Amino acid sequence: MNFKSMFRAIRFVWERAKLWVICSIIFAIVSGLAPVALVWVMKELINTVAVIIQQESADFSGAFILLSIQFSIMLLSSIMDGxxxxxxxxxxxxxxxxxxxxSSRKAMAAPYxxxxxxxFYNHLERVTGSPxxxxxxxxxxxxxxxxxxxxxxxxxxxxxxxxxxxxVISVFGAIPIFIVQAIYGRKNFWLMFMQTPAAREINYIEYLMNNKQAAKETRLFGIADYLLGRWSKKYQKNASEKLALIKRQQYxxxxxxSLTALMYAGAALxxxxxxxxxxxxxxxxxAIGQAVQGTQEAIGQISNNLARLYEDxxxxxxxxxxLDFEESRxxxxxxxxxxxxxxxxxxRFENVSYRYPNANNDTLDNISFTIKQGEKIAIVGENGSGKTTLVxxxxxxxxxxxxxxxxxGIDMTKISEKELHxxxxxxxxxxxxxxxxxxxNIAVGKELDQINEQKMKQAARLSGADKFIEEFEEGYDTQLGRFLTQGxxxxxxxxxxxxxxxxxxRDSQVIVLDEPTASLDPISELEIYNQFQQITREKTVLYISHRMSAARFxxxxxxxxxxxxxxxxxxxxLMQVKGSYYDMYNTQAQWYQTETGLRGSG
Known part of the structure; x- marks a missing residue:
């Protein structure tokens, strides 16, 4: 058992629920004494009733007092339980x-x-749920x-x-209970630990089978049966492993x-x-029978709780x-x-290289270049060339x-992350x-309770979003999307x-558009770039794209x-060099704006 983590957890609960801890301790003491008090009252009550039966002139007041005490103890226990x-x-x-x-703050604050x-994903999956x-x-x-x-x-x-x-009889029967519970508590945790990657895949496939965004492909590509089969295979494998452990634990x-019954039989003898x-x-x-049974149950309760404590x-x-996860690489x-x-x-990039964790080769290899203030840079290349990694x-x-x-001239690592973003x-x-x-949606990067309405509407106008937003009945108060409500x-x-x-x-100094027009037709694409040229004159802008249209701006x-x-x-x-850019540009030339207009917009 990791006592350091347990003490840390207890301190965590104590800092947030001192009254609960104090009241729970009082309840535990009272609840611990209540059963033996009930046994003693029951013993005296039975003996008193026996005397009343044997002696017709006996006083009933003692029996009524004992019944009242018994009722009070039972009522108090019920109130405390509730x-x-x-x-x-x-x-x-x-x-x-x-x-x-x-855990969410850790996930959001962890390096991208x-x-x-x-x-990291597996770890995140294990700690979510009901902590x-x-x-x-x-x-x-x-x-x-x-x-x-x-x-x-x-x-x-x-x-x-x-x-x-x-x-002796009451204590002896509890030892095997604790050993078995501890063993299976450990096995249950490590089974969950080993099944986490498969459980993540099961959840991911469930997401694909039930998500609107994936619904189109699953139908058009006819992969519903494949996904269901793969999900079923993984699910049944995890389930069979769990059932096998449950079966052994039940045995x-x-x-x-059987051992508890044997001990109780010995006490009866x-x-x-x-x-x-x-x-x-x-x-x-x-009273003796109740005390023996109560002792065995209490010892069993300790064994079970120790085992669960061990598992938890x-x-x-x-x-x-x-929460303490760090990655030295x-x-x-x-x-x-x-x-x-x-x-x-x-x-300025100065001899910059980057290699992903567990990768054998650098994704970026010795990159050096400078971006002037207010300059518009287009970074182009095929998919996988390293453009997004650079961003x-x-x-x-x-x-x-x-x-x-x-x-x-300031090393980026010395700048505050908050300031940089x-x-x-x-x-x-x-x-x-x-x-x-x-x-x-527009102001999500700022304090939502302090939205600058004028600035927000100006941003919508510059992007062209105002045209369709203002057509909605509720305008900028319109709920978008249909995931949460009927928006x-x-x-x-x-x-x-x-x-x-x-x-x-956000009005930042540096703006990067990573494949910004991938969902737009050529006319809308041209419109967006023209707008950006107007609204980002004083800003430093990087266009990241595998389409050459950004290059002309x-x-x-x-x-x-x-x-x-x-x-x-x-x-x-670059056109004079007639190298890679020349080839890419000419391959896509029918999509670009020329001096005579826009060609190939169909």
Whole structure:
């Protein structure tokens, strides 16, 4: 058992639920004493009733008092159980919120490159679910153990006054229970640990089978049966492994139940022997049986709770290891300097290389170039040439394996991550389509309760999103998408204009458009680039694309191939070289704007 993690979990709960802990301790003490008190009251009540039956003139007041005490104890226990259950649920909700917030914050704050590590994904999968219950259970178990210990001590003292052999019989039966429970608690955790990758794949396939975005391909490509078959195979394999363990555990528990029954039979024989050799009243006879059974149940309760405590300690350790997860192979943007108030020298890549975790080769290899302030750079190349990796490095999402990146001569790693992201904006090809209101979609990068309406509408106008937003009945208050509610569904191009408006609203110094027009037709594509030329005159802009249309709007063009800079220059210079850019441009020439107009728009 990892005691360090357990103490950390207990401290975590204590800081958020001191009253619950104190009340639970009081409840545990009272609940621990209640059973032996009931046994004693039952013994006295039976003996009193026996006297009343034997003596017709006996006083009934004693029996009524004992009945009242018995009723009061039972009522108090019931009230405490109800109150305890409510408090447990309330605290679990609080813990659930705080623990999920911590793990989500870790996931969102972790370096973007962590998402290239399968172990990180697997770890994240294991700690999601119901962490509140997992954290509350150990304290519940400890309190249950304390409650059971009080019961045991009380019962054993009662039994010892009758005969010591009853104490031995009651204790002896619990040892195998604890051993078996501990063994299977450990096995259950490690089975879950080993099945996490397969469980992730099962969840992913379920997502594909039930998600609207994937629904078109699953139908048109006829892959529904394939997905269902693959899901079924993985699901049944995991299920069979779980059932095999459950089966073995059930066999073990049947054996334990047999042992418990045998111990109880032994206690019964001792009781019969005591009746034959000593003067035992009927009340004592009943009380001895209840005390022996109560002791065995309490010891079994301790064994079960210790086993669950042992099992839960693995989850808690795993949760804290996720919060503490660091990857030595990956750097992190940990600087504290402010971003330059206004870029003057621009951005410089100096011998920058990058290799993904567990990869054998560099994705970027010794990249060096400079971007002047206010310059428009088009970075073009085939898919897989390293364009998007370069963007991730520019924003600090990845840290160079070798080399440095400078903003106005300041090493990027020394700049605050928050400052860097505040002054740089990117529109990815796979941008998020937020199922929020139109205004929130545009202003999502800022405080949503302080939306600058004028600035937000200006961003929508510049991106062209205002044309369709203002046609909606509720305008900028219109709910977009139909994932959460019955909102307005947008086309791919309209969603892209929303993403562009979002970037403009941030008003950053550096803007990167990563495949910005992938969902647009040539006319809309031309319109977007023309607009960007107008609204980003003073800004530094990078167009990342494998389509050559962006190149005509750039001051310079950087051609990438296999992670290296193949060519660098203006459109005219590269056309004269007649190299890679020349070939790519001519291959796609029918899509570009020429002096006589737009050709090939069909």
């Amino acid at each position: 109150l305890k259950s409510f408090m447990d649920d309330k605290v679990q909700i609080v813990l659930e919120h705080d623990l999920k917030a911590l 490159s962590f998402y290239d590590i399968p172990e 509140g219950a997992k954290f509350l259970t150990p304290l519940r178990n400890l309190l249950n153990i304390g409650e059971a210990a009080i019961k045991i001590v009380s019962f054993l003292v009662f039994l010892f006054t009758i005969h010591w052999i009853l104490v 073990a528990e049947i054996g334990l139940d 001792v009781i019969i022997w005591l009746i034959r050799t000593t003067t035992v009243k009927i009340g004592e006879f009943v 300690s693995f989850y808690i350790r795993d949760y804290f290891e996720f 990956i750097g992190h943007q940990s600087g504290t300097l402010p971003f330059p108030a206004a870029l003057e020298k621009g951005i 991730n490095l520019l924003f600090g999402l990845y840290q160079p394996t070798k080399g440095l990146i400078f903003y106005d 505040k002054n740089t904006t990117v529109i990815f090809q796979d941008f998020i389509r937020y199922s929020f209101r139109a205004s929130e 307005e569904e947008l086309s791919g191009g309209q969603w892209q204009k929303m993403a562009i408006a979002r970037a403009l609203y 750039a001051d310079r063009i950087l051609v990438m191939e296999n992670g290296r800079i193949k060519e660098l220059g203006t459109h005219e210079e």
